[in-house]
Amino acid sequence: xxxxxxxxxxxxxxxxxxxxxxxxxxxxxxxxxxxxxxxxxxxxxxxxxxxxxxxxxxxxxxxxxxxxxxxxxxxxxxxxxxxxxxxxxxxxxxxxxxxxxxxxxxxxxxxxxxxxxxxxxxxxxxxxxxxxxxxxxxxxxxxxxxxxxxxxxxxxxxxxxxxxxxxxxxxxxxxxxxxxxxxxxxxxxxxxxxxxxxxxxxxxxxxxxxxxxxxxxxxxxxxxxxxxxxxxxxxxxxxxxxxxxxxxxxxxxxxxxxxxxxxxxxxxxxxxxxxxxxxxxxxxxxxxxxxxxxxxxxxxxxxxxxxxxxxxxxxxxxxxxxxxxxxxxxxxxxxxxxxxxxxxxxxxxxxxxxxxxxxxxxxxxxxxxxxxxxx
Ligand SMILES: [Zn+2]
Numbered sequence: 001x002x003x004x005x006x007x008x009x010x011x012x013x014x015x016x017x018x019x020x021x022x023x024x025x026x027x028x029x030x031x032x033x034x035x036x037x038x039x040x041x042x043x044x045x046x047x048x049x050x051x052x053x054x055x056x057x058x059x060x061x062x063x064x065x066x067x068x069x070x071x072x073x074x075x076x077x078x079x080x081x082x083x084x085x086x087x088x089x090x091x092x093x094x095x096x097x098x099x100x101x102x103x104x105x106x107x108x109x110x111x112x113x114x115x116x117x118x119x120x121x122x123x124x125x126x127x128x129x130x131x132x133x134x135x136x137x138x139x140x141x142x143x144x145x146x147x148x149x150x151x152x153x154x155x156x157x158x159x160x161x162x163x164x165x166x167x168x169x170x171x172x173x174x175x176x177x178x179x180x181x182x183x184x185x186x187x188x189x190x191x192x193x194x195x196x197x198x199x200x201x202x203x204x205x206x207x208x209x210x211x212x213x214x215x216x217x218x219x220x221x222x223x224x225x226x227x228x229x230x231x232x233x234x235x236x237x238x239x240x241x242x243x244x245x246x247x248x249x250x251x252x253x254x255x256x257x258x259x260x261x262x263x264x265x266x267x268x269x270x271x272x273x274x275x276x277x278x279x280x281x282x283x284x285x286x287x288x289x290x291x292x293x294x295x296x297x298x299x300x301x302x303x304x305x306x307x308x309x310x311x312x313x314x315x316x317x318x319x320x321x322x323x324x325x326x327x328x329x330x331x332x333x334x335x336x337x338x339x340x341x342x343x344x345x346x347x348x349x350x351x352x353x354x355x356x357x358x359x360x361x362x363x364x365x366x367x368x369x370x371x372x373x374x375x
Contacts (some may be wrong), residue, residue, distance in 0.1 A: 001120055001124065001358065001362075002116060002120065002355050002358045003119070003120075004118065004351070005118065005354060006119070006136050007113070007354060007355065007358065008090060008095070008114060008354070009117050009137065009348070010034075010112050010115055010116065011088070011095070011105075011108060011109060011112035011354060012088040012090075013030075014027070014030065014031070014104075014108045014111060014317070015086055015088050015103055015104040015105070015108050015334045016086050016087065016088055016108075016111055017105070018079075018081070018084045018085070018086065019077050019078055019079055019083065019276060020078065020079055020081050020083040020181075021053070021079070021080070021137070021138050021139070021140045021141045021144075021195050022048070022051065022052060022053040022078070022085065022138065022141070023053075023054050023080040023139075023176060024048075024053065024054060024055050024077045024078050024137045025055040027077050028055045028058060028077065028114045028137075030151075031058070031135065032044075032058065033079065034115055035060045035115075035133070038059045038062075038115075038118055038119070038122070038143045038320060039062055039174060040131075040214075041060070041061050041062070041134075041291065041361070042057055042058055042059075042060050042062060043057055043058070043059045043060075043061075043210075044056045044057070044148070044154075045057050045059070045148070045149060045150065045153075046148075047136075047137055047144070047145045047148035047149060048137050048138070048145070048187040050148050051144045052143060053137050053138055053144070053145075054331075055137060056133070056137060056148075057134060057135065057136045057137055057145045057146075057148070057149050057173045058077070058133075058135040059132065059133075059134055059149075059153055059154075059233055060131075060134075060135065060149050061130070061131065061132050061135040062130065063129050064128050064129040064131070065125075065126075065127055066129060066369060068126050068129040068130065068131070068256060068369065068372045069130070069155060069157055069372070070129060070131060070154075070155045070227055071129045071130070071131055071132070071133070071154065071156055071158065071159070071364075071365065071368050072131075072132045072133075072134060072158065072159030072160070072164070072325060072326075072330065072332070073110075073114055073132075073133050073134070073158035073159065073160055073161075073162060073361070074133070074134040074135075074136065074146075074159060074160070074161040074163075074322050074332070075107045075110035075111050075112070075114065075133075075134075075135055075136075075140030075161070075162050075163060075190040075322075075324070076107045076135065076136045076137070076138075076140070076145070076146075076163060076322060077107075077135050077136065077137055078137055078138055078139055078140050078141075078145075078153055079102060079104045079106065079107075079108075079140065079204075080102060080106075080140045080346065081085075081102075081342050082101045082102060083102050083104060084101070084104070085101065086099070086103065087097065087099055087101075087106060087310055088100045088103065090306070090351065091352045092349060093350055093352065094348050094349075094351070095345065095348060095349050095350070095351060096326060096346075096347070096348040097345065099177070099345075102343065102344065102345060102347045103216050103339075103346055103347040103348060103349070104117070104341070104347075105337070105338075105339040105342070105347060105348070105349040106163070106165075106341075106342040106343070106347065107139070107163045107337075107339075108163075108164070108341055109337050109338065109349050109353075109354055109357060110162030110163060110337050110357065111135065112167075112222070112354070112359060113162070113337070113340075113354060113357035113358045113361055114133060114162070114329070115205070116358045117358050117361040117362050117365070118131075118188075120358070120362060121362070122247045124367070126362070126365075127366070127369050128258075128365055129298060129368060129369055130197075130371070132154055132155065132156045134146075134149065134150065134159075134322075139163075139322055140320075141302070142228050143285075143286055143320060143322055143324065143325050145322075146161065146322040146325040147286075147325055148325060149325075151227040151244060151329040151330075152213075153327070154232040155310075155331065156330060157299070157330055158190060158296065158297050158330060158331050158332070158368075159297075159330055159331070159332040160297075160331055160332065160333055160335055161303065161321055161322050161323035161327055161333070161334045161335065162334075162336075162337050162357070162361075163264070163321045163322060163323070163334055163335075163337070164317065164321065164335060164336040164337065165199075165339055165340065166313070166315065166335045166336035167266035167311070167313070167336055167337075167338055168205055168305075168308075168310055168334070168336055168337060168338050168353055168354065168356040168357050168360050169305045169308070169310030169311050169312055169313060169356075169360070170313040170315050170336035171297055171301045171302065171305070171312070171313070171314050171315065171333055171334075171335055171336070172245055172250050172289070172315055172316070172317050172321075172323070172333060172334040172335070172336070173288060173289070173290075173291040173292070173293070173297060173314045173315065173316065173333065174288070174289065174315075174316035174317070175248060175251070175289045175315075175316070175317045175319065175321065175323070175324055176221075176223075176249040176256075176288055176291055176318060176319075176320065176335065177249070177251075177253055177255060177256050177284075177285075177286060177287050177288035177319060178247060178248070178249045178256075178284075178285040178286055178320060178323075179248045179249075179260050179282050179283065179284055179285065179295070180245070180246075180247050180282070180283040180285055181245075181247060181248060181263065181264070181280065181281070181282050181283075182243060182246075182281040183206065183209070183210075183240050183243065183245075183246065183263075183267050183278070183279075183280055184200060184241070184242070184243045184278065184281070184282070185202040185205040185206045185209070185231075185241070185242045185243075185271045185276050185277070185278055185281040185323070186240065186241060186276055186277040186278075187200035187201050187202035187204075187238065187239060187240055187241070187242075187249065187259045187275075187276045187361065188200040188201065188236040188238070188240055188276075188278070189233070189237055189239075189240040190237075191234070191236065191237070191238075192236045193236060196238055199238030199240070199341060200240070200243050200274070200275045200276050201231055201237070201238050201239050202231055202232075202239045202240055202276060203231055203239040203242045204228070204247075204274070205242065205270070205271045205272070205274045205276040206231070206242040206243075206277075207272035208270055208274055209266065209267045209274075210226060210244065210267075211280075212261070212266050212339055213226075213261075213263050213267065214262075214268055215268050216367065218250075218259060219255070220315065221250050221251040221255060221356075222248070222249065222250040222251075222252070222256070222259060222364065223245070223248070223249050223250075223318060224246070224248045224249075224263070225246050225247050226243065226244050226245075226246040227245055227246055227247065228245040228259050229242070229243070230242070230243055233274060235315075242318060246263075246365055247285075247304065248260050248263065249262070249318060250288070251290065251316060252288070253288055253298045253366070255288075259299055260282055263280075264282070264334035285320065286320045286324040286325055287324060287325075287327075288324075289323060289324055289327045289334075291327075291331070291333060292324055293314060293352045295313055295331060296331065296371075297331040297332065298314070298334045299365065300367050300368060300371055301333055301335060302314070303361035303367050303371075304360060304364040304366070304367045305360065305361045305363070307366075307367065308356065308360050308363045310356060310360065313336075317334075321334045322334075330343055332334050335360070337349075337353070337357050338350060338353025338354065338356065338357060
């Protein structure tokens with residue numbers, strides 16, 4: 001039923017339109033036309049303005065062939081870099097980029113599969129509920145678009161984000177919450193050769209503190225990292241400033257809070273005892289997702305996966321996605337779409353997986369109609 005050539009052509013056309021985070025406008029224009037041609041309404045919000053982006057999120061809607069509450073699908077329009085001048089090639093059932101760029105299957109494979117599903121529904125007069133499709137901007141910059149979206153605009157009570165790595169059939173039931181943490185030590189500047197004893201070296205203070213702090217995998221639910229360090233002005237000046245940007249993630253909110261507090265305390269104690277001053281800035285980035293196989297959103301997706309004959313995998317992930325934000329408003333599970341080696345120039349997706357994405361979306365729509373009519 002899937003028109004493979006049509007699907008591949010649309011995917012390639014979309015992937016070759018650059019849409020690096022903050023510069024999604026050209027892709028927005030393209031995809032707006034694609035959906036309008038299929039009878040959808042397309043509304044754009046102001047989300048991009050919050051982070052100097054070139055456009056906002058799109059909320060794309062169409063009434064159904066049956067009178068049910070709308071069903072939500074979400075995906076993101078932006079990509080990471082290098083994402084300009086992408087050339088798509090298909091070799092032995094593998095879709096990849098020809099040059100030294102990403103492919104952008106993350107997340108355009110999802111959008112192409114959605115459009116193909118809609119075409120199949122129309123061609124075969126399949127039953128379809130009202131659809132709400134949320135295409136976000138700035139996802140790769142920290143879920144910026146999803147965070148700025150006004151969720152009171154949604155009528156859907158259940159949704160699926162199509163943006164996880166792994167084989168189609170994999171359903172993400174757990175994903176972490178995350179804190180971004182900036183650790184700053186203030187010391188005192190002095191000449192490194194003439195009077196170093198008058199200075200307090202902030203780089204040394206940070207080093208001593210970090211050496212006492214846990215890092216890496218903390219337990220099977222929790223990780224911690226120091227990612228960027230900067231400080232000092234010149235080789236011959238005792239550094240009076242040093243900062244480290246890091247993060248903590250956990251599937252468990254209490255563990256997130258406890259580890260964050262402990263890191264903060266160790267840093268402040270250590271810097272103070274070394275004669276400096278410490279400052280720690282904690283920013284909560286997104287909440288955890290903790291869904292159960294018995295939750296309707298998972299049950300529905302699992303039934304759809306089984307119907308397509310794909311292997312069903314309920315998985316936990318260490319990363320956040322738009323589902324992390326959406327799930328705080330309506331139950332929303334993130335589904336794997338088969339994209340591989342994302343965020344690298346080796347990114348690829350198998351033709352078969354892209355086709356399976358379409359089959360899975362159609363099965364979800366069918367299962368949703370069935371379950372809502374039974375209810
Ligand atoms: Zn993505």
